[in-house]
Amino acid sequence: MITFTYAVKDSDGTLEQLLRDDWKAGKKNIHELRMANAVTEAEGVPAVWRTPLIAGTELTFHLPEAHSEYEPLEVPGVKILQEDAHFIAVFKPAGIAVHPDGTSRESTMMNAVMAHIQEQGGTYAEHIQRLDKGTSGIVIVAKHPMAKAMFDRMIASNEITRLYNAEVEGRLKRLKGSVNMPIGRDRHHPTRRRVSMSGQTAVTHFKVIERKEDTTLIEATLDTGRTHQIRVHMAHLGHPVVGDNLYEASALPDGSYRLTAVETSFIHPFTGEKVVISTL
Template sequence: MTSFQYTTTKPGETVEQLLREQWQGGKKTVHQMRMDKSVTDTNGQPIEWKEPLPQGTPLTFSFSDAHSSYKPEAFDSLRIVWEDEHLLAVHKPAGMAVHPEQAPGTGTLMNEVMGYIESQGGSYAEHIHRLDQHTAGILLIAKHPIAKTMLDRMLEQNKIDRFYTAEVEGQLRKPRGTINMPIGKDRYHATRRRVSPSGQAATTHFRVIERRANSTVVEAQLETGRTHQIRVHFAHLGHPVIGDQLYGSETIARGPYKLTATKIAFQHPITLEQIMIETE
């Protein structure tokens, strides 16, 4: 059973207002919750959806049919960097895929996350964004369907700030800037992307944080989240990420290419707290 607790913050608030107006939960999920009478009080009694509730009323929201399909696996090496009952942030190692290409694949980050979630009595975990297989760093995960719907919408509206650290070849002339170039598929290579006038809009902000003899370390902030966006943008400028041979790096790196998702910031969709999650 997947569930979470919530205490009303406004006098006269109703369950319907919370789910449909304030949180804008998915129509299918909200309808199912109403049919299942899955919003209850502290005694487990169903709450009437249109009943005005006193401020400070504790509620339990349950999702009896919320089950993710990832096969649970041992999570001894799973590195959790932040968690509450709605969200989970984990550190993805470089070289590990976020999710299986097809069910019931194994050996991915989401398999380990599902093992952890089940050990805590849960049954649901879905990632909000992706990281390329050889990109390390923070991955944000929803622990119930309402959080997933809200965070998906926030991502589409650019309300989740994602920061990366990359070491690129050569010396960038500008100390900071914005790369605003559309990205599309490369017709000559199945997995590669390229800057293309017919591609999807893509914007990357960057600032230089260190200059080295033959490279530059930058912090990059995504405004959009296209496949391989940072890698494509800097390669197009003639400064591919070190070790990223798919995009023309001539430097052989020790281990994976030099790109890490180091920070994510957003307003929590349910508690409304300002959240900043960082990792090395």
């Protein structure tokens, strides 16, 4: 059983309104909670769904047991940055994948997260974001299935903002700009993407932070989350990410490339508070 508590804020809304309108928890989740009497007040008394809640009332949510299949392993470089009852913000180093792909035996970020979850007595963790194996930075992980559903909805509606830092080849002339070019698969390469008029809409905004002798440091934000988006768009401008030889940059000796998700922000789906996680 997965449980968490919530203190009702300054609202005279009902439990049903809280779940439906404020949390946008989804009809299926709401129905299952209601049928199972899975929301209780003090001393385990089932909550009343259509009576206005009193501010300060503490609700306890009892979710069915859920399991994730990641093997718990220690993975160097993976760090927990922030955590509550609903999510974990994890720093993923470059060079490891977010999750196993079924073909590689290499340890991944989710193996390390599952080790952390099991130390707390938990059995469930699922990532709601991905980063390319060579990209370092912040990844959000849900700690229970309802949180996963709610964060997935936020991702789909672009309610989670990510800030990236990158070093690109050459000296960008513009101080800031946007690239609005669709991205699709490169039919000549199994993993590469390319700007393609038949691809998916992709919008990247960038701002110059520093110009070096042969490279430029930029900040980038995305309106969309396409595979390799920043890498493809910057290469399309003629300024590939330093070290990204998949997109025609010169390879670095260690095989890495210079792209990091340095900040993530969102309105917490359960508390309504602004959450900012940063490595800056």
